[in-house]
Amino acid sequence: MKCRNRAGFAGTRIAMTGLALAGLAFAVLSMNRDSESPAEATPEGAIFCVETSYASFCFAPGTDPAYVEEVIRRLPQPEMLSKNQFEIGARWSSTATDPTTGGSGDPVTLTWGLLPDGVSIPGTTAGDPTAPSDLQAVFDLRFPSPTVWRDKIRQSFSRWEGRIGATYVEVTYDDGAAFPGAFGSLGVRPDIRIGGHPIDGVGGVLAYNYFPIGGDMVIDTQDWPLFDNTGNDYRFFRNTVMHEHGHGLGLAHVNSNTGVLMEPFIQTSFNGPQDDDIRGGQRNYGDIYENNDVVLDATDLDLLGAIASPGFSLTQLSIDRGPDLDWYAFDASAGGLLSVTVDPVGSAYTIGPDGGPTSSIVTDEITDLEFSIYAPDGTTELINVAAAGLGANEVLADFFVGAGTHYIVVRRTAGTGNACQRYDMTVSFDISTDVAAGEVPAAPLDLTVAPNPFNPTTTIRFRAPSATEYEIGVYETTGRLVRTLRGHAAAAGAVAVTWNGRDDAGRAVGSGVYLLRTQAGGRTETQRATLIR
Ligand SMILES: [Ca+2]
Ligand SMILES: [Ca+2]
Ligand SMILES: [Ca+2]
Ligand SMILES: [Ca+2]
Numbered sequence: 001m002k003c004r005n006r007a008g009f010a011g012t013r014i015a016m017t018g019l020a021l022a023g024l025a026f027a028v029l030s031m032n033r034d035s036e037s038p039a040e041a042t043p044e045g046a047i048f049c050v051e052t053s054y055a056s057f058c059f060a061p062g063t064d065p066a067y068v069e070e071v072i073r074r075l076p077q078p079e080m081l082s083k084n085q086f087e088i089g090a091r092w093s094s095t096a097t098d099p100t101t102g103g104s105g106d107p108v109t110l111t112w113g114l115l116p117d118g119v120s121i122p123g124t125t126a127g128d129p130t131a132p133s134d135l136q137a138v139f140d141l142r143f144p145s146p147t148v149w150r151d152k153i154r155q156s157f158s159r160w161e162g163r164i165g166a167t168y169v170e171v172t173y174d175d176g177a178a179f180p181g182a183f184g185s186l187g188v189r190p191d192i193r194i195g196g197h198p199i200d201g202v203g204g205v206l207a208y209n210y211f212p213i214g215g216d217m218v219i220d221t222q223d224w225p226l227f228d229n230t231g232n233d234y235r236f237f238r239n240t241v242m243h244e245h246g247h248g249l250g251l252a253h254v255n256s257n258t259g260v261l262m263e264p265f266i267q268t269s270f271n272g273p274q275d276d277d278i279r280g281g282q283r284n285y286g287d288i289y290e291n292n293d294v295v296l297d298a299t300d301l302d303l304l305g306a307i308a309s310p311g312f313s314l315t316q317l318s319i320d321r322g323p324d325l326d327w328y329a330f331d332a333s334a335g336g337l338l339s340v341t342v343d344p345v346g347s348a349y350t351i352g353p354d355g356g357p358t359s360s361i362v363t364d365e366i367t368d369l370e371f372s373i374y375a376p377d378g379t380t381e382l383i384n385v386a387a388a389g390l391g392a393n394e395v396l397a398d399f400f401v402g403a404g405t406h407y408i409v410v411r412r413t414a415g416t417g418n419a420c421q422r423y424d425m426t427v428s429f430d431i432s433t434d435v436a437a438g439e440v441p442a443a444p445l446d447l448t449v450a451p452n453p454f455n456p457t458t459t460i461r462f463r464a465p466s467a468t469e470y471e472i473g474v475y476e477t478t479g480r481l482v483r484t485l486r487g488h489a490a491a492a493g494a495v496a497v498t499w500n501g502r503d504d505a506g507r508a509v510g511s512g513v514y515l516l517r518t519q520a521g522g523r524t525e526t527q528r529a530t531l532i533r
C-alpha cells in the first residue's frame, strides 16, 4: 500500500514501522539534482493513513488508538490560500510549552536540543541505513572545537527568531526516546531533536527534517568536510540548518529566480531566510511582535525604546492574514506631535512550488495597508491614514495627540484573503516640554540577567550611578506588566535583585520570554530572559 504526500512536497515520504516512528513527513536538502531522493516510497508492511491537504500521517497496525487520536487532534485545519507562493504546510499546533498554540499567524515557543549519541535513527529513502546518532562525537572531533558547531546551530535558530513569531529555547535534556516522532515534553525531551548519522557520503543528501508537529532534524555526519567550511562564518552549515528548520516550521520546497532559503539545493550567496521564506514563516507564526491583535495585547513601543528614540524603525512586521490587526501602544505623556510611516516591504521575483510552474510576484504589493491612531479609551479613532495605494507608504506627520497612552493600529484596507504583507514602521514622538536644555545623559546601568534561561529564579544585576530609587518592571513580550520590583540603592555601585518567577499576586508565571525593564538614576535599560518551567 502506497502512501503519498500532497504534490509539491518534494522529497517527502512516510515510513512507519512501529509506534515509536510516528508518521511524519520529511524533506531532504540535497547538493544537486542527481542525488535527489525519490518523491515517494513504499513503506513496508500494511499501514493506514490519515490524509490532510498538508501531509499524510501513517500508523502501524495495532497502534494505540489514543495515540492516533492525539496525533489527529494536533493536525492543523487546512486553509484556502491565495498569494501564498511560499508553499506553506502544517504549523506547530501544539508544543511542549503550549498544548494549543492558536491558529495560523499566532506565535509559538519551541524547545530544541541535540539528540544523545547512540539513539537509533531509522533508515529512509534518503539513503541512510538505520544507525545510531553519532552527531556529537563526529562534529566534536571534526570542528575546531565542540563549541563552534553548537554555536552555529544556536545562531541559526536566533536568525529565524529575529524574523518570525517563534521563540526558541535550547534545552540540554533528552530522555533518549525512540526517534523520530516522540513529542516534546518539558523536562523530558525537546520539541526539536537534532541528530545525525551517515546518510550517503560527502555531498548528495546533506540533511532531512520532519514537518510539524515532528520537527526533528537528521544531519549527514559524513558531510562534515562540507559543514566545516568557515566561509562567511560557516554559512554552508548554517544555511543547511536554517533550511532544514524551515521544513520544521512547515515550509515546503519552492523554486525561484531569486535566491531563497527553501529551494531544495543549498546556496551560500545569501544568509538565512529571504523574503519568501520570511513571508511563509510569518504566515504560519505571525511577525515578531504577535500576538498584538487586541488593545489589551498591544505591543508596547515605550518598552521597545521606540518613542524615546526619534525616527525609531520597527522591522520584520506583517499583516499576515485578513483579520490580523497590529496594535501598538505608546505613552504620549502630557501630549505631543506624532509621526508614523508604514512602509510595505518586498520585491519582485518569480516563485512556485518545487517541480511546479513559477509565477511573477511583487511582494510589496500583496495587500493595501492602512493605519489609525486611537485615543486612550482604545475605541475612539482619532485619524485614519489610508490615502496611499498598493505598495506605497502611508505617512502621518506631526499629528498632535493629547495626554495618556495612545494606540497605532495597522491593518489591511480591504479583503479577507489569506496572504502575508510584510511592512516596516517608523515612529517618532516629540514631547517638547520633556527636553531640558543642557541635559546631561544618564550613565549606563550595564544591566545583566543570569541565569538565562532560568527556572524559577533569576538575578537582575546593574550598576547604580548614585544613591537612587530603582524599579524593575517584568513584562510579557506583549507589553503586559506582570511584576514590579522596587528598591533603594544606598550608594553608587552594584545592585543585585532576584526575581522568583512570580507575578505581583504571587502566582507562578508561565514559560516564555520576559522583558526586565530597569529604571534607576534617570536611566532605563531592558533585557530579555526566558523562563522554562
Ligand atoms: Ca551526504
Ligand atoms: Ca502582524
Ligand atoms: Ca497582530
Ligand atoms: Ca494604503
Ligand SMILES: [Zn+2]
Pocket: 027, 028, 029, 030, 243, 244, 247, 253, 263, 264
Ligand atoms: Zn529541504
